[in-house]
Amino acid sequence: MRLSAPVYHLKRRARLLSRRENVPLHTALDRIAGEEGFGSWSLLAAKAAEVKPAGTLLARLLPGDMVLVAARPGQGKTLMSLELAVAAMKQGSRAVFFTLEYMHADILDRFRDIGIDPAAFDHQFEFDNSDAINADYVIETLRSAPRGTLAVIDYLQLLDQKRENPELMVQIRALKSFARERGLVLVFISQVDRSFDSSGKPVPDIGDIRLPNPLDLSLFDKACFLNKGEIRFHAT
Structure with missing residues:
Protein backbone atom coordinates (compact mmCIF):
# COMPACT_ATOMS: atom_id res chain seq x y z
CA MET A 1 0.00 0.00 0.00
CA VAL A 51 1.73 -3.04 7.04
CA LYS A 52 3.23 -1.08 9.96
CA PRO A 53 6.86 -0.61 8.92
CA ALA A 54 7.93 -0.57 12.58
CA GLY A 55 7.11 -4.26 12.83
CA THR A 56 9.25 -4.96 9.77
CA LEU A 57 12.18 -3.07 11.29
CA LEU A 58 11.77 -4.66 14.73
CA ALA A 59 11.95 -8.13 13.18
CA ARG A 60 15.42 -7.23 11.85
CA LEU A 61 16.79 -6.05 15.18
CA LEU A 62 18.94 -8.03 17.59
CA PRO A 63 19.83 -7.35 21.22
CA GLY A 64 22.79 -4.98 21.20
CA ASP A 65 21.85 -3.23 17.96
CA MET A 66 22.41 0.49 17.44
CA VAL A 67 19.79 1.92 15.07
CA LEU A 68 19.38 5.24 13.23
CA VAL A 69 15.93 6.59 12.30
CA ALA A 70 16.64 9.57 10.08
CA ALA A 71 14.67 12.11 8.07
CA ARG A 72 14.21 15.79 7.40
CA PRO A 73 11.76 17.59 9.75
CA GLY A 74 8.11 16.64 9.46
CA GLN A 75 8.65 13.27 7.80
CA GLY A 76 7.62 11.11 10.77
CA LYS A 77 10.87 9.96 12.36
CA THR A 78 9.60 10.54 15.91
CA LEU A 79 6.37 8.65 15.21
CA MET A 80 8.32 5.85 13.54
CA SER A 81 10.48 5.54 16.65
CA LEU A 82 7.40 5.48 18.89
CA GLU A 83 5.80 2.82 16.67
CA LEU A 84 8.98 0.80 17.06
CA ALA A 85 8.74 1.18 20.84
CA VAL A 86 5.08 0.09 20.75
CA ALA A 87 5.94 -2.95 18.61
CA ALA A 88 8.60 -3.93 21.14
CA MET A 89 6.22 -3.47 24.07
CA LYS A 90 3.58 -5.59 22.36
CA GLN A 91 6.17 -8.36 22.37
CA GLY A 92 6.63 -7.93 26.11
CA SER A 93 9.74 -5.71 26.16
CA ARG A 94 10.20 -2.46 28.00
CA ALA A 95 10.71 0.83 26.17
CA VAL A 96 12.31 4.09 27.27
CA PHE A 97 12.10 7.42 25.43
CA PHE A 98 14.91 9.88 26.17
CA THR A 99 14.33 13.31 24.70
CA LEU A 100 15.91 16.75 24.78
CA GLU A 101 13.05 18.11 22.65
CA TYR A 102 9.63 17.03 23.95
CA MET A 103 7.49 17.30 27.06
CA HIS A 104 5.60 14.27 28.34
CA ALA A 105 2.27 15.60 27.09
CA ASP A 106 3.75 15.93 23.58
CA ILE A 107 4.72 12.26 23.53
CA LEU A 108 1.29 11.21 24.80
CA ASP A 109 -0.20 13.15 21.88
CA ARG A 110 2.16 11.37 19.47
CA PHE A 111 0.97 8.02 20.84
CA ARG A 112 -2.59 9.04 20.05
CA ASP A 113 -1.51 10.14 16.56
CA ILE A 114 -0.51 6.54 15.84
CA GLY A 115 -3.75 5.20 17.33
CA ILE A 116 -2.29 3.98 20.63
CA ASP A 117 -3.71 4.51 24.12
CA PRO A 118 -0.63 5.27 26.26
CA ALA A 119 -2.37 3.83 29.32
CA ALA A 120 -2.12 0.38 27.74
CA PHE A 121 1.64 0.45 28.33
CA ASP A 122 1.80 2.25 31.69
CA HIS A 123 4.14 -0.31 33.25
CA GLN A 124 6.33 -0.86 30.20
CA PHE A 125 7.02 2.66 28.98
CA GLU A 126 9.28 5.25 30.60
CA PHE A 127 9.66 8.86 29.49
CA ASP A 128 12.74 10.92 30.38
CA ASN A 129 13.41 14.50 29.31
CA SER A 130 16.14 15.41 31.76
CA ASP A 131 18.44 18.24 30.72
CA ALA A 132 21.33 15.96 31.75
CA ILE A 133 20.78 13.42 28.96
CA ASN A 134 24.05 12.22 27.45
CA ALA A 135 25.72 8.81 27.11
CA ASP A 136 26.66 8.55 30.79
CA TYR A 137 23.13 9.49 31.85
CA VAL A 138 21.52 6.95 29.50
CA ILE A 139 23.90 4.20 30.65
CA GLU A 140 23.21 4.90 34.32
CA THR A 141 19.43 5.02 33.75
CA LEU A 142 19.41 1.75 31.80
CA ARG A 143 21.93 -0.10 33.96
CA SER A 144 19.28 -2.38 35.47
CA ALA A 145 17.04 -2.54 32.38
CA PRO A 146 16.17 -6.11 31.33
CA ARG A 147 17.70 -7.61 28.22
CA GLY A 148 15.69 -6.68 25.12
CA THR A 149 14.69 -3.22 26.38
CA LEU A 150 14.37 -0.74 23.49
CA ALA A 151 15.45 2.82 24.19
CA VAL A 152 14.88 5.78 21.87
CA ILE A 153 17.25 8.75 22.07
CA ASP A 154 15.88 11.99 20.65
CA TYR A 155 18.09 13.03 19.08
CA LEU A 156 21.61 12.08 18.01
CA GLN A 157 22.93 15.55 17.18
CA LEU A 158 21.97 17.00 20.58
CA LEU A 159 24.05 14.57 22.65
CA ASP A 160 27.17 16.70 22.54
CA GLN A 161 25.58 20.12 22.24
CA LYS A 162 26.72 21.05 25.74
CA ARG A 163 30.41 21.84 25.97
CA GLU A 164 30.81 19.81 29.14
CA ASN A 165 29.66 16.61 27.39
CA PRO A 166 32.22 14.27 25.81
CA GLU A 167 32.67 14.28 22.04
CA LEU A 168 29.88 12.57 20.12
CA MET A 169 32.19 9.78 18.92
CA VAL A 170 33.19 8.99 22.51
CA GLN A 171 29.56 8.89 23.63
CA ILE A 172 28.38 6.64 20.80
CA ARG A 173 31.25 4.21 21.36
CA ALA A 174 30.35 4.02 25.06
CA LEU A 175 26.67 3.45 24.25
CA LYS A 176 27.51 0.76 21.68
CA SER A 177 29.66 -1.13 24.18
CA PHE A 178 26.94 -0.84 26.83
CA ALA A 179 24.16 -1.96 24.47
CA ARG A 180 26.16 -5.05 23.46
CA GLU A 181 27.02 -5.89 27.04
CA ARG A 182 23.44 -5.54 28.31
CA GLY A 183 21.56 -6.83 25.25
CA LEU A 184 19.62 -3.60 24.70
CA VAL A 185 18.45 -1.97 21.46
CA LEU A 186 19.29 1.73 21.18
CA VAL A 187 17.39 3.77 18.58
CA PHE A 188 18.72 7.22 17.69
CA ILE A 189 16.46 9.73 15.99
CA SER A 190 18.67 11.67 13.61
CA GLN A 191 18.56 14.78 11.51
CA VAL A 192 19.27 14.71 7.79
CA ASP A 193 21.38 17.43 6.23
CA ARG A 194 19.51 20.33 4.65
CA SER A 195 21.42 19.71 1.42
CA PHE A 196 19.44 16.51 0.83
CA ASP A 197 17.56 16.86 -2.47
CA SER A 198 14.69 14.44 -3.07
CA SER A 199 14.77 15.22 -6.77
CA GLY A 200 18.06 13.34 -6.96
CA LYS A 201 16.97 10.35 -4.85
CA PRO A 202 13.61 9.68 -3.22
CA VAL A 203 14.94 8.83 0.26
CA PRO A 204 18.09 9.99 2.10
CA ASP A 205 20.83 7.54 2.96
CA ILE A 206 23.74 7.26 5.37
CA GLY A 207 25.68 9.94 3.50
CA ASP A 208 22.93 12.48 4.26
CA ILE A 209 23.12 12.25 8.06
CA ARG A 210 23.85 15.70 9.48
CA LEU A 211 27.16 15.57 11.34
CA PRO A 212 28.13 18.87 12.98
CA ASN A 213 30.88 16.89 14.76
CA PRO A 214 32.89 13.85 13.58
CA LEU A 215 31.21 10.46 14.00
CA ASP A 216 31.98 7.03 12.57
CA LEU A 217 28.55 5.95 11.32
CA SER A 218 29.71 2.33 11.08
CA LEU A 219 29.15 2.25 14.87
CA PHE A 220 25.46 1.85 13.99
CA ASP A 221 24.19 -1.54 12.89
CA LYS A 222 21.02 -0.58 11.03
CA ALA A 223 19.27 2.51 9.72
CA CYS A 224 15.79 3.54 8.65
CA PHE A 225 15.31 6.53 6.34
CA LEU A 226 12.01 8.30 5.69
CA ASN A 227 10.83 10.82 3.13
CA LYS A 228 7.36 11.73 1.83
CA GLY A 229 5.77 8.50 3.03
CA GLU A 230 8.52 6.25 1.69
CA ILE A 231 10.62 4.20 4.10
CA ARG A 232 13.85 2.32 3.44
CA PHE A 233 15.88 0.10 5.71
CA HIS A 234 19.63 -0.33 5.45
CA ALA A 235 22.38 -2.21 7.23
CA THR A 236 25.17 0.28 7.94
Missing part, protein backbone atom coordinates in the same frame (compact mmCIF):
# COMPACT_ATOMS: atom_id res chain seq x y z
CA ARG A 2 1.41 3.38 -0.98
CA LEU A 3 -0.19 6.50 0.49
CA SER A 4 0.56 10.03 -0.64
CA ALA A 5 1.70 10.87 2.91
CA PRO A 6 2.07 9.14 6.30
CA VAL A 7 -1.21 8.38 8.08
CA TYR A 8 -0.63 11.08 10.71
CA HIS A 9 -0.21 13.67 7.94
CA LEU A 10 -3.48 12.54 6.39
CA LYS A 11 -5.18 12.92 9.77
CA ARG A 12 -3.90 16.48 10.05
CA ARG A 13 -5.22 17.24 6.58
CA ALA A 14 -8.60 15.89 7.65
CA ARG A 15 -8.64 18.06 10.78
CA LEU A 16 -7.82 21.15 8.72
CA LEU A 17 -10.51 20.22 6.19
CA SER A 18 -13.03 19.72 9.00
CA ARG A 19 -12.35 23.19 10.42
CA ARG A 20 -12.12 24.92 7.06
CA GLU A 21 -15.36 23.53 5.66
CA ASN A 22 -17.17 23.10 8.98
CA VAL A 23 -17.89 19.40 8.43
CA PRO A 24 -17.69 16.58 11.00
CA LEU A 25 -14.22 15.10 11.41
CA HIS A 26 -15.40 11.63 10.37
CA THR A 27 -16.71 13.11 7.12
CA ALA A 28 -13.38 14.84 6.48
CA LEU A 29 -11.49 11.62 7.25
CA ASP A 30 -13.61 9.69 4.76
CA ARG A 31 -13.00 12.34 2.10
CA ILE A 32 -9.24 12.14 2.61
CA ALA A 33 -9.47 8.34 2.46
CA GLY A 34 -11.39 8.63 -0.81
CA GLU A 35 -8.57 10.71 -2.27
CA GLU A 36 -6.21 7.86 -1.35
CA GLY A 37 -8.42 5.28 -3.10
CA PHE A 38 -10.29 3.89 -0.08
CA GLY A 39 -14.03 3.79 0.51
CA SER A 40 -13.73 5.01 4.10
CA TRP A 41 -11.18 6.07 6.68
CA SER A 42 -11.69 2.85 8.62
CA LEU A 43 -10.63 0.83 5.57
CA LEU A 44 -7.52 2.98 5.08
CA ALA A 45 -6.59 2.72 8.78
CA ALA A 46 -7.10 -1.04 8.82
CA LYS A 47 -4.92 -1.50 5.75
CA ALA A 48 -2.22 0.78 7.16
CA ALA A 49 -2.19 -1.19 10.41
CA GLU A 50 -1.48 -4.41 8.48
Whole structure:
Protein backbone atom coordinates (compact mmCIF):
# COMPACT_ATOMS: atom_id res chain seq x y z
CA MET A 1 0.00 0.00 0.00
CA ARG A 2 1.41 3.38 -0.98
CA LEU A 3 -0.19 6.50 0.49
CA SER A 4 0.56 10.03 -0.64
CA ALA A 5 1.70 10.87 2.91
CA PRO A 6 2.07 9.14 6.30
CA VAL A 7 -1.21 8.38 8.08
CA TYR A 8 -0.63 11.08 10.71
CA HIS A 9 -0.21 13.67 7.94
CA LEU A 10 -3.48 12.54 6.39
CA LYS A 11 -5.18 12.92 9.77
CA ARG A 12 -3.90 16.48 10.05
CA ARG A 13 -5.22 17.24 6.58
CA ALA A 14 -8.60 15.89 7.65
CA ARG A 15 -8.64 18.06 10.78
CA LEU A 16 -7.82 21.15 8.72
CA LEU A 17 -10.51 20.22 6.19
CA SER A 18 -13.03 19.72 9.00
CA ARG A 19 -12.35 23.19 10.42
CA ARG A 20 -12.12 24.92 7.06
CA GLU A 21 -15.36 23.53 5.66
CA ASN A 22 -17.17 23.10 8.98
CA VAL A 23 -17.89 19.40 8.43
CA PRO A 24 -17.69 16.58 11.00
CA LEU A 25 -14.22 15.10 11.41
CA HIS A 26 -15.40 11.63 10.37
CA THR A 27 -16.71 13.11 7.12
CA ALA A 28 -13.38 14.84 6.48
CA LEU A 29 -11.49 11.62 7.25
CA ASP A 30 -13.61 9.69 4.76
CA ARG A 31 -13.00 12.34 2.10
CA ILE A 32 -9.24 12.14 2.61
CA ALA A 33 -9.47 8.34 2.46
CA GLY A 34 -11.39 8.63 -0.81
CA GLU A 35 -8.57 10.71 -2.27
CA GLU A 36 -6.21 7.86 -1.35
CA GLY A 37 -8.42 5.28 -3.10
CA PHE A 38 -10.29 3.89 -0.08
CA GLY A 39 -14.03 3.79 0.51
CA SER A 40 -13.73 5.01 4.10
CA TRP A 41 -11.18 6.07 6.68
CA SER A 42 -11.69 2.85 8.62
CA LEU A 43 -10.63 0.83 5.57
CA LEU A 44 -7.52 2.98 5.08
CA ALA A 45 -6.59 2.72 8.78
CA ALA A 46 -7.10 -1.04 8.82
CA LYS A 47 -4.92 -1.50 5.75
CA ALA A 48 -2.22 0.78 7.16
CA ALA A 49 -2.19 -1.19 10.41
CA GLU A 50 -1.48 -4.41 8.48
CA VAL A 51 1.73 -3.04 7.04
CA LYS A 52 3.23 -1.08 9.96
CA PRO A 53 6.86 -0.61 8.92
CA ALA A 54 7.93 -0.57 12.58
CA GLY A 55 7.11 -4.26 12.83
CA THR A 56 9.25 -4.96 9.77
CA LEU A 57 12.18 -3.07 11.29
CA LEU A 58 11.77 -4.66 14.73
CA ALA A 59 11.95 -8.13 13.18
CA ARG A 60 15.42 -7.23 11.85
CA LEU A 61 16.79 -6.05 15.18
CA LEU A 62 18.94 -8.03 17.59
CA PRO A 63 19.83 -7.35 21.22
CA GLY A 64 22.79 -4.98 21.20
CA ASP A 65 21.85 -3.23 17.96
CA MET A 66 22.41 0.49 17.44
CA VAL A 67 19.79 1.92 15.07
CA LEU A 68 19.38 5.24 13.23
CA VAL A 69 15.93 6.59 12.30
CA ALA A 70 16.64 9.57 10.08
CA ALA A 71 14.67 12.11 8.07
CA ARG A 72 14.21 15.79 7.40
CA PRO A 73 11.76 17.59 9.75
CA GLY A 74 8.11 16.64 9.46
CA GLN A 75 8.65 13.27 7.80
CA GLY A 76 7.62 11.11 10.77
CA LYS A 77 10.87 9.96 12.36
CA THR A 78 9.60 10.54 15.91
CA LEU A 79 6.37 8.65 15.21
CA MET A 80 8.32 5.85 13.54
CA SER A 81 10.48 5.54 16.65
CA LEU A 82 7.40 5.48 18.89
CA GLU A 83 5.80 2.82 16.67
CA LEU A 84 8.98 0.80 17.06
CA ALA A 85 8.74 1.18 20.84
CA VAL A 86 5.08 0.09 20.75
CA ALA A 87 5.94 -2.95 18.61
CA ALA A 88 8.60 -3.93 21.14
CA MET A 89 6.22 -3.47 24.07
CA LYS A 90 3.58 -5.59 22.36
CA GLN A 91 6.17 -8.36 22.37
CA GLY A 92 6.63 -7.93 26.11
CA SER A 93 9.74 -5.71 26.16
CA ARG A 94 10.20 -2.46 28.00
CA ALA A 95 10.71 0.83 26.17
CA VAL A 96 12.31 4.09 27.27
CA PHE A 97 12.10 7.42 25.43
CA PHE A 98 14.91 9.88 26.17
CA THR A 99 14.33 13.31 24.70
CA LEU A 100 15.91 16.75 24.78
CA GLU A 101 13.05 18.11 22.65
CA TYR A 102 9.63 17.03 23.95
CA MET A 103 7.49 17.30 27.06
CA HIS A 104 5.60 14.27 28.34
CA ALA A 105 2.27 15.60 27.09
CA ASP A 106 3.75 15.93 23.58
CA ILE A 107 4.72 12.26 23.53
CA LEU A 108 1.29 11.21 24.80
CA ASP A 109 -0.20 13.15 21.88
CA ARG A 110 2.16 11.37 19.47
CA PHE A 111 0.97 8.02 20.84
CA ARG A 112 -2.59 9.04 20.05
CA ASP A 113 -1.51 10.14 16.56
CA ILE A 114 -0.51 6.54 15.84
CA GLY A 115 -3.75 5.20 17.33
CA ILE A 116 -2.29 3.98 20.63
CA ASP A 117 -3.71 4.51 24.12
CA PRO A 118 -0.63 5.27 26.26
CA ALA A 119 -2.37 3.83 29.32
CA ALA A 120 -2.12 0.38 27.74
CA PHE A 121 1.64 0.45 28.33
CA ASP A 122 1.80 2.25 31.69
CA HIS A 123 4.14 -0.31 33.25
CA GLN A 124 6.33 -0.86 30.20
CA PHE A 125 7.02 2.66 28.98
CA GLU A 126 9.28 5.25 30.60
CA PHE A 127 9.66 8.86 29.49
CA ASP A 128 12.74 10.92 30.38
CA ASN A 129 13.41 14.50 29.31
CA SER A 130 16.14 15.41 31.76
CA ASP A 131 18.44 18.24 30.72
CA ALA A 132 21.33 15.96 31.75
CA ILE A 133 20.78 13.42 28.96
CA ASN A 134 24.05 12.22 27.45
CA ALA A 135 25.72 8.81 27.11
CA ASP A 136 26.66 8.55 30.79
CA TYR A 137 23.13 9.49 31.85
CA VAL A 138 21.52 6.95 29.50
CA ILE A 139 23.90 4.20 30.65
CA GLU A 140 23.21 4.90 34.32
CA THR A 141 19.43 5.02 33.75
CA LEU A 142 19.41 1.75 31.80
CA ARG A 143 21.93 -0.10 33.96
CA SER A 144 19.28 -2.38 35.47
CA ALA A 145 17.04 -2.54 32.38
CA PRO A 146 16.17 -6.11 31.33
CA ARG A 147 17.70 -7.61 28.22
CA GLY A 148 15.69 -6.68 25.12
CA THR A 149 14.69 -3.22 26.38
CA LEU A 150 14.37 -0.74 23.49
CA ALA A 151 15.45 2.82 24.19
CA VAL A 152 14.88 5.78 21.87
CA ILE A 153 17.25 8.75 22.07
CA ASP A 154 15.88 11.99 20.65
CA TYR A 155 18.09 13.03 19.08
CA LEU A 156 21.61 12.08 18.01
CA GLN A 157 22.93 15.55 17.18
CA LEU A 158 21.97 17.00 20.58
CA LEU A 159 24.05 14.57 22.65
CA ASP A 160 27.17 16.70 22.54
CA GLN A 161 25.58 20.12 22.24
CA LYS A 162 26.72 21.05 25.74
CA ARG A 163 30.41 21.84 25.97
CA GLU A 164 30.81 19.81 29.14
CA ASN A 165 29.66 16.61 27.39
CA PRO A 166 32.22 14.27 25.81
CA GLU A 167 32.67 14.28 22.04
CA LEU A 168 29.88 12.57 20.12
CA MET A 169 32.19 9.78 18.92
CA VAL A 170 33.19 8.99 22.51
CA GLN A 171 29.56 8.89 23.63
CA ILE A 172 28.38 6.64 20.80
CA ARG A 173 31.25 4.21 21.36
CA ALA A 174 30.35 4.02 25.06
CA LEU A 175 26.67 3.45 24.25
CA LYS A 176 27.51 0.76 21.68
CA SER A 177 29.66 -1.13 24.18
CA PHE A 178 26.94 -0.84 26.83
CA ALA A 179 24.16 -1.96 24.47
CA ARG A 180 26.16 -5.05 23.46
CA GLU A 181 27.02 -5.89 27.04
CA ARG A 182 23.44 -5.54 28.31
CA GLY A 183 21.56 -6.83 25.25
CA LEU A 184 19.62 -3.60 24.70
CA VAL A 185 18.45 -1.97 21.46
CA LEU A 186 19.29 1.73 21.18
CA VAL A 187 17.39 3.77 18.58
CA PHE A 188 18.72 7.22 17.69
CA ILE A 189 16.46 9.73 15.99
CA SER A 190 18.67 11.67 13.61
CA GLN A 191 18.56 14.78 11.51
CA VAL A 192 19.27 14.71 7.79
CA ASP A 193 21.38 17.43 6.23
CA ARG A 194 19.51 20.33 4.65
CA SER A 195 21.42 19.71 1.42
CA PHE A 196 19.44 16.51 0.83
CA ASP A 197 17.56 16.86 -2.47
CA SER A 198 14.69 14.44 -3.07
CA SER A 199 14.77 15.22 -6.77
CA GLY A 200 18.06 13.34 -6.96
CA LYS A 201 16.97 10.35 -4.85
CA PRO A 202 13.61 9.68 -3.22
CA VAL A 203 14.94 8.83 0.26
CA PRO A 204 18.09 9.99 2.10
CA ASP A 205 20.83 7.54 2.96
CA ILE A 206 23.74 7.26 5.37
CA GLY A 207 25.68 9.94 3.50
CA ASP A 208 22.93 12.48 4.26
CA ILE A 209 23.12 12.25 8.06
CA ARG A 210 23.85 15.70 9.48
CA LEU A 211 27.16 15.57 11.34
CA PRO A 212 28.13 18.87 12.98
CA ASN A 213 30.88 16.89 14.76
CA PRO A 214 32.89 13.85 13.58
CA LEU A 215 31.21 10.46 14.00
CA ASP A 216 31.98 7.03 12.57
CA LEU A 217 28.55 5.95 11.32
CA SER A 218 29.71 2.33 11.08
CA LEU A 219 29.15 2.25 14.87
CA PHE A 220 25.46 1.85 13.99
CA ASP A 221 24.19 -1.54 12.89
CA LYS A 222 21.02 -0.58 11.03
CA ALA A 223 19.27 2.51 9.72
CA CYS A 224 15.79 3.54 8.65
CA PHE A 225 15.31 6.53 6.34
CA LEU A 226 12.01 8.30 5.69
CA ASN A 227 10.83 10.82 3.13
CA LYS A 228 7.36 11.73 1.83
CA GLY A 229 5.77 8.50 3.03
CA GLU A 230 8.52 6.25 1.69
CA ILE A 231 10.62 4.20 4.10
CA ARG A 232 13.85 2.32 3.44
CA PHE A 233 15.88 0.10 5.71
CA HIS A 234 19.63 -0.33 5.45
CA ALA A 235 22.38 -2.21 7.23
CA THR A 236 25.17 0.28 7.94
